[in-house]
Amino acid sequence: MTLETTAVIGAGTMGHALALVHALGGCRVRLHDSNPEVLAAAPDLIRAALATLEEAGSLSGAEGRAALDRISLSDTLAEAVAGADLVVEAVVEKPEVKRAVFARIDAHAPPTAILASNTSYLDVFPLIPVARQARAAVAHWYTPPYIVDLVDLAPGPQTAPEVIEDLRALYTGFGKMPVVFDRLVPGYIANRLQAALNLESLRMIDEGWVSAQDIDRSIQHGLVHRLAVLGHMKKMDYTGLEMVRNGIAGRRYQPPGNNGETPVLDRLIAAGRSGVRAGAGFYDYGDTPAEELFRDRDLQLLRLKAHLQNLKGESK
Known part of the structure; x- marks a missing residue:
């Protein structure tokens, strides 16, 4: 299955970054958050991440602008998931919140859409409507996901095998490093x-x-x-x-x-x-702004990543 249109639900620390990851991978991305202020802040955070990637030489300005053009904001969840091939859930780690979000996704997303949760420890599968179980999986990322390549892929009890394979192929194509589990292991590795x-x-x-x-x-x-x-x-x-x-x-x-x-x-x-x-x-x-500290961290991570890739003879 071709996963070209992605909806990211939740635009906070991980959500806006996952929107960027999928846009850099070539997907058209619709980003939604129930908090209008969080959603409004997301584009500036994405631009800042792109600027850091460009400064480190990880991508060109043209590549960054193209990725940014592939991201749009959706005021409603229904608008975000309409016609989506992949729905990435990145909301707060509270079961009752996730259950409500999955119910709304179920009401508006196409039946063929893959539902991928970024949960760190929760068993989300009991929170997902029964009709969606075969197309649901965990795709768990590490911050900042536009630098850290690891992504944990885990099926639920009823997940169809091709769903995990489609996600593995998608993220491998992004240049990421999927680790595929045969069941949900709380906390992964x-x-x-x-x-x-x-x-x-x-x-x-x-x-x-x-x-x-x-x-x-x-x-x-x-x-x-x-x-x-x-x-x-x-x-x-x-x-x-x-x-x-x-x-x-x-x-x-x-x-x-x-x-x-x-x-x-x-x-x-x-x-x-x-x-x-x-x-x-x-x-x-001290008085150093948090944004500057995170930028410096990201630059150091990118330089280390490039050095390790060069050391091991890997392509970027």
């Missing part, structure tokens, strides 16, 4: 690994063993280079599997339990240090 890293990092800080800076230095100067080149499982091959087995058998490391509590984060958030957009989190960002 990357989020589950990040969850374990979060728990261990917060445990070490809360116990007073290390600082946030120590953790970042250890990751940046001890792990990142090898992980970027080898991945984790191949890194174990290079370490030697007997050594890995012996380390586990020694039981000198016990992972932290997850009791749902995060004292370190609670203290920071209570102090107004909730992250980059607040001007501080584990680090102080």
Whole structure:
């Protein structure tokens, strides 16, 4: 099936970026959000992302303008999904909200449309109308998706096999890196690994063993280079599997339990240090606007991505 017309429902942090991803891939995109202010802000966010991609040399100005021309805003969900081949759901991670959105999509989208949810952890399939189950799947992205290539594809219990294959072919054609699951795995791979890293990092800080800076230095100067080149499982091959087995058998490391509590984060958030957009989190960002910080992050990611592609002999 050719997926040429895409509707993106939700224009926030992920939604506007996913509209850009699909437009860069050549799709005609209609973007909708129930909040008019969020929808109105989306074009400027998309232009800023395109400017960063152009500055990094990842695309030309003409390519960016062509992608922007393929995106239109829809005031209503019905208008957005009318005639769509693919409907991308990128609304807030609340079951009741998603259920309502899927019901409205069901009322207005063509019966042949594929419904793809960007959910991170929710099992969305019970929230999707029965008649849509065969054409529904998860297509989960990582921010910023116009730079990070990984996309997790997972079917529901009734998803037709060709739906996953159509999505895999579409995103591979975009130059992305789909990982296809045979069932929904909550958190997929990357989020589950990040969850374990979060728990261990917060445990070490809360116990007073290390600082946030120590953790970042250890990751940046001890792990990142090898992980970027080898991945984790191949890194174990290079370490030697007997050594890995012996380390586990020694039981000198016990992972932290997850009791749902995060004292370190609670203290920071209570102090107004909730992250980059607040001007501080584990680090102080001073008066530097959040948009500038995100732009600098994206430029560094793009330069690293280009370097790794060159190192591995991959085409852009």
